[in-house]
Amino acid sequence: MYQSLQEFQADWAHESSLTLKVLSVLTDESLKQAVSETKGRTLGQLAWHVATSVTGMFGAGGVQVDAPGFAAPVPNRAQEIVDCYRKASEGAAAALREQWTDAKLSEKLLLFGSIDTTYAGLLNLIIRHVIHHRGQMTILMRQAGLVPPGVYGPNEEENAAMRANH
Template identity: 25%
Template sequence: MNAREQLLKRFMLEALRTLRLVRIFTDRDLSIRPAEGSMSTAELIEHIAASQNFTRGLFAEPTPTTELFRRPYDVSNAAIAAQVLAQSIQEVRKAIEQCPEEWLEQRIAPFGPDWELSRVELAHLMVDHEIHHRGQLYVYARIAGHEPPVLYAPVSEEVLEL
């Protein structure tokens, strides 16, 4: 398996796990904010989608910048928030699949010179970032009274279509 295939497999697995979790939230749950200074559930879902937009940009933009995190997303209700995340996942997948081969190992520094990494390395970092925020969503789900899905249970692309 080459670097593109490894990244695509890892991204899809983790993104689908995140989407499976997001699908358990109701409209009422979107305003949960566990502590002062915390993001609400809706804000956290929007942040994950915006982070995925940055990941998309790593493979679709010649010179990706942190401006990619500023793309707004409609997370006004739970169904729309899940649809937004499903669409974002598809956009990242397409960008990774269609990225020019020579870009994959190209070193860039969108976070500044101390963070110069290859596009693939940055994408793996962004997957780790999503996993961190998914962990927060597990806490939010329990606060909302939901039993979250088993973290490492198998997940399929069917979750994109629900």
């Protein structure tokens, strides 16, 4: 669990840069990719959920972020999703610095009416939520014919290039 806002901010900056790295590979056409014709979110819906959940999840902790939220309609342009995530991510970091102190982290929070946690727990959940959906996106990106970037290590193509150079 986070003991200081500075600790979270460092983690958030790193994870946000990785998320932007993944989102930046999306194309307008790839946003239509789904697991199947009848199941699950499309890649665009999933990417938009990641982008807008920043506002929604920080908002659940009382942090006001000036960016689109859950109810905003899914755009059909990949760049809009990238821009929204960047704005939300940077806005959340700035708002957190202005609106919270380290003392807030240990305070109790009933999240979404059913999850007993602390404000530090909320920050932990936000990070894990983004990581979870980022992983889902990389699978859909492959199905859409895209090459997702390596995130916590090289992707298949980066691995092959490293093996070829040794």
